[in-house]
Amino acid sequence: MRLPSLLGRLTVWRAVLGALLIAGLYATVIRFGQGLGAATNLSDDYPWGLWIGFDVLVGVGVAAGGFVIAATVHVFRMERYAAIARPALLTAFLGYLMVILAVLFDLGRPMRIWHPLVFWNTRSVMFLIGWCEMLYAIVLAAEFSPLLFEKLGWHKPLKVVRRMMTPLVILGVLLSVTHQSSLGSLYVIAPDKLHPLWYSPMLPVLFLISAVAAGLAMTMFESCMSSRAFGRRLEGGLVRGLGRAVVVTQAVYLVLRANDLIYRGALGYAFEATPEAVLFWGEIGLGSALPMVLLSSRRVRYSNSGLFFASTLTVMGFIVHRLNVAVTGMAGWTGVSYFPSWMEVTVTVFLVALGVACFGLAARYLPVFPKAEEEPLPESLAPRSGKPYDPDRILTRPALLGLWGMLALGAVGVLATDSISASPQAEERGAAARAGAAAPADARHPSAVAQGLEDLTLPPPFRFPASEDSPGPVVFDHADHVDPMDVRCDACHPRLFRFTTPGTPAEGVVNSDRAHDGDLCASCHDGEKAFSAYDDCMLCHQESEG
């Protein structure tokens, strides 16, 4: 009798979520039950994939809004941004939790995630990242805690945390800056591996600035989304302010990026017909330049779909940049392509969905979004069409079209990466391989002896003891078996006969069957390559003495 109502509630989205949950659990069981190899497409050529490239690099990056806005409010005292600080902090906090989960999936030995706390290599960027991740997660929790205390009505702790806010925020900024830039520093040690369009000793700075842009855009995006999902009004003025900040950040980023490419002489790679160049332009053009141009227009800043579209572009561009660094940029060097397994994708989607769900829950039950006044649109920007201005209508047709377009582009980009092989490094390696192969295969390199580089000292004759029914011991002399003009130890060693330590003679009895018919002496002494083992016993066996 409950069934019909249950079925009635089974909407498409619930089905999708259910399927995701089951698939995510399955992937989790495989990952931890059978290891990384069974669950992922990672390999010795691609030790880092989607989980590092997306879950970690992007997860930390989009959390950057948290420290930027906290500093704006508490240090620069632009207190009107306090209204937007909470969603930003919540995103940051959830982002950091998601990253910790993702790291547990990605680490080969997840139970040792605490090791950097005890075993220190302070000169390692990864060590620094581990500490920043942990410490900033704690700081974020503290920065966010007033919401909880407010909800619960705990005034004492609320007061304490508020008192500590300034040092907390400053500490948070320092930790964040270190963390964001260090993610870029990770790759500074791989100048040969990372494609020149992305490698730069400036990576830490570029990572920091692009993370700030993405963090701000993420906060804008959330304001847009949550105004739709929870019926909260957009903080129009504030989101527009963020939009202006994104313009400035993107401009700084683009200038630095261009400078860096020109300075390193790598700009040329952007104009080659390679998948790398396509992805580069996608990231720079659609993800940085376009939103910057869009957001510098007042008209766009006053349009909800404009804000939504531009912030989505910025975040997508950011994601593509991180994936380019982690995946695309490495393809040329390894010469192998990587595409995440369905389990890697599922776990990632699962973690994102978890984050979104937590955000939704928090937004519902905690005072995350303050009630905001709706402000009238300036006269000059009133929509020209007859439709009344509706701030809730964000997912308008152009915005939706744009979104689908971006998804399609993304899919094309991903497919393109899959077929990367024409990168400069790959070319170089390919050329090297060809040059190597050009030497005729049978041109055995003349051995040292033939070149007269040194005298070949052959071991003294071995005397294999005779077994019971043997006509006599066999003496093996290298001198009879080695052509000094074509020394080929590998004809017999070490497949047929192990080498012994120089100076130590061979030990033991040679199996008679293997010697006469099997894989030892008989592999040459077969009557064709050399006289047969049955030709004349005394060719090999010697008269026993006495």
Added chain:
Amino acid sequence: MQPGILVDLNRCAGCGSCALACREINELPADAPDDRLSATSWTFIERRGGLSIKRQCMHCLNPACASVCPVGALRKSDEGPVVYNERLCMGCRYCMIACPFGVPRYEWDSTEPRVRKCIMCWEKRIQKGGEPACTSTCPTGALRFGEREELISEAQRRIRDKPEAYVNQVYGLHEAGGTSVLYLSPVPFATIGFPNVHKDTEYPGMTWAILDKLPAALTVGGALLAGVWWLTGRREIMEQVRSGEITMDEAMRRRPPVTGDAADEEVES
């Protein structure tokens, strides 16, 4: 003391004894692939351009892998070889990204995976004053174990004596700031798959140049933020003076307000 291995591609007969000896001493499975580095194959003979090329960890003088390892699982031992402590490793695999020669391998199919690479028979031979299994089995003298400095002079002597037989380069002398494993070859190294890594540059230094700036940057940044906080606070107080809420004297005694003070009062009332 910096032990090294000199690999003379002119002398290598390609018998593969070294790879076999490596397998035996490190108890690696006998049927491991012998055409590439893997978790179960720490050295192998690559057949390329008519040459037989022993591949293995280069044992860098200042190893990138050890410098990036957050927990110090990989480190350069006092005796010279770059060694691995599997009890510390947490499996972040940064070492694999960092190594310019692409050496470290991982046990992907294990639930307790380890990083695997040549450790120059560190505990089994070097610490006991011996030489690695591979060099001690090599029947042709293509592998020679010894003091790195001596091996370099030996390599240079061989080039000098037979300039027509060698390219004039000892691979590993300058590569990645110097490595303990050195190669001599009759053909240019780039044509037989030796990566064209940075010369006379130690890879760890690239990162350290950045890390070294961090303390100063953070101190300045922290001071700057505190300064801004103080300034913006002062401005608020001075505004109160201007609007006549408090006197100048009072203003001088006030500390900059903490954001949220107002909210506190709200809570209290």
